[in-house]
Amino acid sequence: MGSDSDRPADDSAETAFVGNAGEPHRAGGAGRQADQAPPTAEELDAREERFTRPRKPMGPVESSTPETVPDEP
Amino acid sequence: MIQANAHAVVVGEAPEMATVRLNRNVGLDDTATSTRTSTIGEPSVDARGDDVFLTGNWYASRSSDGGASWTAVDPFTALPSAAGGFCCDQVVLYEPSRDIWIWILQYIRSGAGNVFRVAISHGTSMGSWYWWDFTPTSVDATWTDIWFDYPDAAVSSNHLYITFNAFAGDAWQRAVVFKIPLDALRDGTSLNYLWWSTTANGSLRLTQGAQDSMFFGSHNGGKLLRVYGWPDGSASIGTIAVTVGDWSSGPYSAPTPGGGEWLKRTDSRITGGWISGTRAGFLWTAGAGSGHPMPYVKGAVVDTVTRALVEEPEIWSSTSAYAYPAACPNANGVVGVSLFMGGGDRQPSHVVGFRDGPDWRLVITRAGTHGPPEGTWGDYLSCRRHSTRPSEWVATGYTMQGGTDRRNVEPQYVQFAIG
Numbered sequence: 001m002g003s004d005s006d007r008p009a010d011d012s013a014e015t016a017f018v019g020n021a022g023e024p025h026r027a028g029g030a031g032r033q034a035d036q037a038p039p040t041a042e043e044l045d046a047r048e049e050r051f052t053r054p055r056k057p058m059g060p061v062e063s064s065t066p067e068t069v070p071d072e073p
Numbered sequence: 074m075i076q077a078n079a080h081a082v083v084v085g086e087a088p089e090m091a092t093v094r095l096n097r098n099v100g101l102d103d104t105a106t107s108t109r110t111s112t113i114g115e116p117s118v119d120a121r122g123d124d125v126f127l128t129g130n131w132y133a134s135r136s137s138d139g140g141a142s143w144t145a146v147d148p149f150t151a152l153p154s155a156a157g158g159f160c161c162d163q164v165v166l167y168e169p170s171r172d173i174w175i176w177i178l179q180y181i182r183s184g185a186g187n188v189f190r191v192a193i194s195h196g197t198s199m200g201s202w203y204w205w206d207f208t209p210t211s212v213d214a215t216w217t218d219i220w221f222d223y224p225d226a227a228v229s230s231n232h233l234y235i236t237f238n239a240f241a242g243d244a245w246q247r248a249v250v251f252k253i254p255l256d257a258l259r260d261g262t263s264l265n266y267l268w269w270s271t272t273a274n275g276s277l278r279l280t281q282g283a284q285d286s287m288f289f290g291s292h293n294g295g296k297l298l299r300v301y302g303w304p305d306g307s308a309s310i311g312t313i314a315v316t317v318g319d320w321s322s323g324p325y326s327a328p329t330p331g332g333g334e335w336l337k338r339t340d341s342r343i344t345g346g347w348i349s350g351t352r353a354g355f356l357w358t359a360g361a362g363s364g365h366p367m368p369y370v371k372g373a374v375v376d377t378v379t380r381a382l383v384e385e386p387e388i389w390s391s392t393s394a395y396a397y398p399a400a401c402p403n404a405n406g407v408v409g410v411s412l413f414m415g416g417g418d419r420q421p422s423h424v425v426g427f428r429d430g431p432d433w434r435l436v437i438t439r440a441g442t443h444g445p446p447e448g449t450w451g452d453y454l455s456c457r458r459h460s461t462r463p464s465e466w467v468a469t470g471y472t473m474q475g476g477t478d479r480r481n482v483e484p485q486y487v488q489f490a491i492g
Contacts (some may be wrong), residue, residue: 015310016267019212024193024203029151035170036154038147041453044109044131047161048479051113051338056222057245058342059238059275061322062295068410 079131079289093426093436094492096465097140100439100474101484105143106132110482112445113338116469117455118169118486119174121196126174127469128163129484133176140369140486146200155206156188157181163270164226167459168233171259172196175233177224187220190238193258205264209239210251212268223452227279227287227346229305230351231255234287236277248277250289261371269310274299277340278343278470280353281401282458288353288377290443294322298382300353300375315382317373319362324367327416329444335413335421336368336396338447341454344453345400347408351378354386354408356398356481367416368394388433392417396426399454403427404463407491410435411468420444423470423485425456440485465490 039047089165102145109132114130123139126146133146149159162179163410173193180188192204211215221237228234235251239483252267263437274291285305292298300313310393322341328334336358352374359371369389376383398412414437415421421444426435457464470485 012460013311014269016269016308016310017213017305018302018308019251019266019268020491021205021207021211021264021266023263024154024205036149036158039109039131039403042106045479048111048113049476051449052287055338055340056238056240056243056454057275058294058340059245059248059291060273060293061295062297 079088081469085366086384091429091434093434093490094490095436095438095487096490097488098374098438099140099486101127101134101143101486103480105134105145106484107145107147108480110369110471110476110484111479112447112449112473113451114452114471114482115162115453116471116484116485117163118465118467118469119165119457120488121167121169121174122457122461124196124199125467125486126165126167126199127484127486128165128176129469129471130161131159133163135479140488142363142411152178152190152192152202152204155180155190156186157183160187161220162183162224164224166226166228166233167196167460168228168255171255173183173255173259174199175226175258176202177226177235179221179224182220185220185241186216189221189224191233191235191253191258193261197302207251209442214246218242221249225277225440225459226278227281227283227289227485228255229283230285231305232287233258234303236289238275243277247272248291250277250303252287257483261415267308276342276436277301278346280346280348281456282348286377288346288348290343290353290355292317292343292348292357294321297392298355298373298375302377312424313377314382315373315375317382318385319363320371321362323360324458325358325360327367329416329420333444333446334448335444335450336394338451339368345398345410345456346400347400349402349406349408351376352383353377354391356400356410358396358398365389366391367383368396376431377487386428387432388412388435390414393419397451397454399456399468401456401458401466403458403466408465409456409468411454411487411490413450413454413470415441415444421450421472423472425466425468425470425487425489427491438470439472439485443473443481446477459488
């Protein structure tokens with residue numbers, strides 16, 4: 001549990017950047033883009049199939065023992 | 074009732090113990106979702122009194138009677154399209170002090186980049202939306218090959234915070250945090266915001282229940298947990314680093330009856346965060362090991378003043394896995410959770426509950442009858458403080474009912490309290 005060793009090794013603050021997203025879009029307003037057709041059941045089935053692909057990485061991970069791959073004969 | 078703690082799981086009920094009371098526990102039928110459900114459900118929900126808005130892959134639905142009846146909302150057409158069209162991930166929040174609904178939608182890549190949208194509807198005119206679109210290059214002109222994925226969102230007293238992972242192709246590049254003033258969202262004015270990004274940690278999970286500062290955390294699958302703090306009135310982000318106890322970041326396996334798998338997509342990223350008083354807590358799914366025969370929920374609680382790790386709560390069972398925890402404190406600081414339980418003799422099922430001292434009081438809202446045929450489940454749930462009954466929580470989950478097709482996925486809306 002908590003101890004002095006738990007204290008941050010580096011707690012230097014970082015500064016955020018400023019952005020601007022402009023005025024909001026409203027339905028029927030100038031920001032309106034082409035409507036999207038609703039998907040068919042088959043198109044959603046295809047999306048479901050794509051979920052069987054490996055999940056995208058969550059970010060950097062702590063390195064563990066590297067994989068060992070033998071040479072092919 | 075399931076009583077789980079760091080040392081044991083006990084099935085039964087002791088009369089003196091607090092229990093979970095399900096004030097509303099409703100499965101959404103095909104009409105409510107337009108049968109646009111997926112085994113990667115990613116449901117999100119919030120409530121304004123009896124007005125409820127619930128989203129998931131690839132549907133949205135509204136209720137005006139506390140969940141008794143639902144009306145489908147089409148996330149593909151309710152708003153004009155953007156980028157390559159509506160994709161998938163959605164997050165819903167209701168912010169009571171400004172009386173606004175916040176609906177975050179992720180759009181498909183068009184070229185290298187995509188769009189995420191922050192749509193606002195006032196509480197008294199739910200369904201009349203205005204919105205801002207964020208593209209990677211509108212945030213940083215150099216992000217020409219970047220697209221956003223995997224959102225999280227939470228509010229503090231005066232800001233909406235949103236996190237995303239940023240990818241180039243399928244390669245993770247950085248995590249980004251947006252800090253957006255709630256007043257501007259309410260007023261629908263030109264939107265100035267702050268943003269910050271890091272390449273040190275991914276999948277940043279925000280803390281629900283924030284007031285003066287937002288905290289968010291990530292652990293990179295190891296023992297070093299980094300908690301970031303962003304004061305509401307500041308442009309500076311600080312960090313706290315703590316070392317948690319041993320845990321395993323996989324592999325994840327919890328075969329269900331019949332030998333099916335439901336944790337093929339699971340990884341160790343943090344999926345639940347809360348702040349209560351000075352303590353920021355985080356929950357994630359850990360692999361079996363260290364006395365845990367099944368994958369389980371591991372947690373860490375950090376005192377943001379003393380900067381020390383103060384607790385490492387766990388939710389585990391010797392017979393089934395727990396996974397994908399979401400968390401939120403109620404107005405009394407009691408931590409509510411929404412998560413899945415499955416494996417062993419149990420198909421993936423939805424569970425809610427709360428922390429009672431060192432213990433967890435949990436109840437299964439609905440048992441699944443089947444599991445996903447391809448082992449795909451997740452990737453997140455939601456748990457919120459109820460806006461007008463702040464000692465209670467609202468939460469989402471889902472199960473499969475009557476079959477293994479995506480159409481058999483049934484989202485669950487739950488409003489629960491301490492019994």
